[in-house]
Amino acid sequence: MGWFRYASGDDSAGVHGAFVSVLRESDRRAAGGGVLLTERHLLTCAHVVNVALGKELLAPADPGPVRIGAVFPGTGSRAPHEARVAHWVPPRRTGGGLDWSGDLAVLELDAPAPAVPPRWSEMVPGQGVRAWHGGGHAATFVEVMVKECDGWIGYVDGELSGAAIGPGYSGGPLWSEREGAFVGLVAAQLQAPDGPLAAHHVVRRGWAIPWQAVRAELESAGAGPLLAATGDGAEDAQRVPHQLLLPLAALLSDPAERADKARRVAEQCGLHALDDGSAPTYEELAAVLAEYPRALPSLTEVLVPTAHSSAARDAVDTLHATGPLAAGSRLLSYTEHHYLLALLRQHAKADPALLPRAARGALAYAELPQPVRAARIAPEAVEAAVDALEELGDSGRVPDGTPRVPALLRVAEYVAAALDGAAGDELCGWSDQVATRLGIHPAALAERRRDAEEWASSRHTDSGGTVVRLTRRPGDPSGAYRCTVWRMAPDGTATRASTGKDRPLSGPEIAGLVRDAVAPDDEEAPLVEVVVDRDALQLPVDEWRETEPDDTDPYGIFAPAALGADFRVVLRCPELRRRSPTGAADLRRRWAGCRTEETLAVDELIGDVRALKDTLNRTRQRSTGRVVLHGPVARRIQLLQVCLFMGVPVVLWDRTAAGRDDGRHLDEIDSAGPLDSLPERVRDFRVGVYADSERTARPSLVWEDPDRPLPGGLWLADPVAMTEEK
Template identity: 35%
Template sequence: MDRRRLALIRSGGTGEGRLTVGSGYLIAPRLVLTARHVLEDRVTGTLWPAVTVRVGHHLDGEATSVDAELLWVHPAGLDVALLRIDRKIDLPGSVRWGCPAGTAPLPYEGLGYPWAAKGETRAPEHLRGVLPVLSGGKDRYVLDQGPAPTVRTDGGNAWGGASGAAIFCGGHLVGVVTEEDHAYGARRLIALPASSFARDGDFASYVEEQTGRSPEPSAIGASLPEAGPAVERTPAERELETLLAPLFSNPGVRVDHARALARELGYVAEGYEPTAADLVALLMAHPRAIASLGEALASGAQGAARAALTHLFSWARALDCGSLLSVNEYDVLIGLLRRVCEKQPTLLPRTAAEALRYVVLPEILTRPLLGEEDVCGVVEGLEDLSDGVSGTEGAPPVPALLRLVEYVAAATDARLGDDLRAWSGKTAQRLGIHDGALGERRADAAQWAKCAASPVTRVVMELAHDPDVGDDRYRVRILLVRDDGSYRVLKEAESEPKTPREAADSLSEAVFAAAQEPGQGDHVPWVTVVVDRAGLDLAVDEWEPGARDDILPAWPIGAEYSVSLSCPELSDRRPERDGDRERRWKNGRASVLVTSRTSGDSRQLVNLLKTKHRDTARVILHGPADERRSWLLTCLVLGVPVVLWDREATGYEDAGKLEVLAPAGDLEGLPGRLRDFRSDLAACPAERRARPSLVWEPEGCLPRTESLQLSDPWRGSHAS
């Protein structure tokens, strides 16, 4: 990596205004490599017309500023681009291209301009950490960052601006930063492998034309760790060497185990003759090394050796030295849980909510559905957690991950459940967990699986408008509320505000997840959309999810489900409102107030709702559009739980358009009649009909979660 080749990229319009900041790397005298989205307008998705590049590092003097134009993007849409700058910057040396080989994690480094490092101007940050080859996926490298910023509280990305940074392993360019993974608290970045684009014909020809060399990636393997001088070893390394001594009275046995471990971790181990200190260096270099060595030793460990092994695992977990699972345990569990997600995509999040009630769940487990690709995130997110219950007789506590596995085993089919329990039992034995402790968790899981789950009766979608990114973007949180009053918050790994279509997609996915739960049957839950006062004007019932296929058309959510609005914000302004609402539900279900010309103005409406209609539970709002808004707020503040109006109406003369709903008829049937009406309207959109909105504040209180802040970061998105 050559710091002189670092590039700061600014993209924007031809005049002053919004712009995008990102990073890049000079790979040839007139070529800068970066991420494609660095060059895009996030709102429109179009490419910015003007791009400027500043090449160089402040330690080498004044950077060179040049204009640039887009030369190449990947034909398959990968997030990578090549810029051509308007004059040559000829630096000595050349770029070597690489591709990680084997399975051992590789140290990496890079240079970029993240938001977290900015002062008055953008300052460079030296990215460095470990690239775990076994993590990630197709066209995706995981970068576990060493120094990492805290998560931003304003909804932005702490690593914003680092996108496009070139990543190096062993002096070879192996990838380009494209994303920040919020699920890991800004400690993890995602990079696009160089091997996925360097062999593209056009890309290769542009590079070869200017450098005379083809960008062919070479295999880059990890070197076996070696111990440094004794005076430089950390207290943890010295303590680990002491803990290993009782396990290897014979140096030859230690060497044999070290070689086998090195091979399992993906290193080439021929000729490897490690000292005790070298073995410690190997164990400290790989997160699964201590667990993998312990797995090999556990089967024959008895007495003092078994106690020493248990002490080793407890020490490692207490000091966060390595992951809970060995390489083999991890691989086996990933395979089993992928089978679970293939058969029952809602099972993992559902069981986690029950098995780990008092644990702060990883973000990924708060989503409604999980696919096979999500399993790694689940396991890695739970490995460091205990279930909070100490073990018996000094034994280690049961990890949260094993408790979840037991609950999943109890809820899935018999054969897969047996495989999961076998895995759990073997792993618990390796960790030194008391048989009785695991047995208690297994019994709890079996008892829970026998109980019928309370059905989901209401899906609550909370909306918060985000004005900073446009008039039609919303923060979204969804809750599944059960008949027994319990609820589960669903969060998608998505930090960007949603369009109405994206919000409708999330809602449809949540309803589908609820329908998959045991005992749900064909019941379609009621959808309550929680909004603030301004949100009462939204035509949420007309929002359409994207079409799932090319056969059925997209269908409004109000035509699929019973959709109503709720505005709990008003209870904060008038605390008596909740009591008034309960009184009206109790005493006034059969009473209806239909506003007409005789109802008068807002003051007369207040008088009616405080006297003659003090207990009325339902108001049908007719009247002038410019007054209807204040009348609606008056009704809601005074505790009226059900309010229906036509948002298309201009005056009293439009009152007849709502008659098809029988608005003063059977109260319990009103939401169903409204859903049928909306479905008919979706089938014949050309017909001029009413556009009804319904506020229905349910009896009792909806779950009051923490405030839906616009700054809530939920998922990894582009780092720029």
């Protein structure tokens, strides 16, 4: 890089930060290694993914839309990240049987990685390279030498001392300190076959996939666009540095000033710079700005205080406009990013719900990225949330010719508005500095600040509730459901809070997803609406809890309560009503009748399905909106479906009742009492029966409020197709 030098030692160069541990699905331990390819993509061996999924080592089949866990151990965090297989190059056996070709997988992360993508260079004979075990611990390093490399396979030998490449090293990157770059991936330890080679001949020999082979394979697999972001000298990556040259020349024509500013940027990027009185060329500086995601905002941060003329400010604005064209370019400088994280982690520790609540308020009509969808964000998850918010577009109207207010700044203003005194002022001060660097008009930021203050003064909490959709597909295990969670705003708009990883989940796993997504409410227990098909109306969703008491907590002091104790859990089943040609009108009419008509008690005395339909069709019962079901289980299930088909919006029953005599167990709920508080009365009743082993009643409540629309996707499928819904 000429004037800029990579810091000595692989750790300083960010190598450990880019290292990835690919986790086994079975026990979440390392299946092998990997490496960051772009800010959102990981590179590993296909056979490492097979190991992670418990499949045969060299199975060629693309695993499809599965979820793979990954950890960045070099960042100091063991928090797993979720990724999916984006590109698959299957292992292909060669004729000799000693090695194979292909064997690559690119995994796409749900959120930006907490590390900087590294540089890559070609593998050549004579390079000394370093590898690590898939667990990523620094002590597992192995020093080997590239003995042979034909561009497709590289053979590496280690000395007969120290660690050796072995199981668990596959997929990990090979680092060349001389090149200041990764040069390939570990593929396998060479095993002696039957024939001229014996075990002692290959005890320290492994083989690797050179970078030039990785590049060729990925281009053939359709992943070529990703290579422009690898610092590999790809043609597309060179366009951005060229576009940066003119504004850099206008701002830093003085070599001494250019050297000073470049040295400050290099320090933040973890680079060394020459200290011989020389200055970098514009091309050298542009290359660093294009390679390091926060380098360009870090440079403009030191340029803005001295950009007094309109020409200088125009040049800074040109840099800002050009920056997003660079692969992985970020909004914040290194110092802005670190300072914001420190503030938000402090506030997340005091109130984990503050940041996601502010994001929902500031970006009410935007689809929030996955790291911000949870109802609570712990301090260790703040960085992923901030990085994801950096990627969102800018907000509404601003004075002509001035930049828009980024979504991240708007969220910061809402967090500040919810804080008191100095804490809010400190965050506003940070926002002012970033806005000044970006050239945002003060009036635009002031308008967003007023919006935040109005939001904070009205109400900090959500009152829209949470919608949980449970579905099954053919072949799913008994008792397991696929789960999608939406968070509903008071105006009926929905944002997806969780997808449940698109696999069947147990009750405790679903309870964990729901707890992560439910927004707090200062005034009442949050409402959780569980949408099911008719075959799942008897599910004890309200009894599901994330964990049970164990030996370390025998009394359950720290274990979360059942969902029905903390939340107003109700059921919804639009499937049956959609089968009726008058279903929507019936629901509206009977919902109005919930406040004026008497509650209808239905038991075995009603007779059969036909008798109940006739009863609900009678003139005096056409507006009946509340029904309490009694009687034997089989008959009760049939009569429940009749009620829902006929548009009855509120149905209460006891899942454990054996007959009509058990109906008295629900008297305490007062089903005929005030309508609006019925879900809360059911919740309060559940709290009592959960705590008393002598009480067996377990109430279920269907609550179909027509003024609470469901997310659009829940209305599209017919009852048969619903079992196949993702």
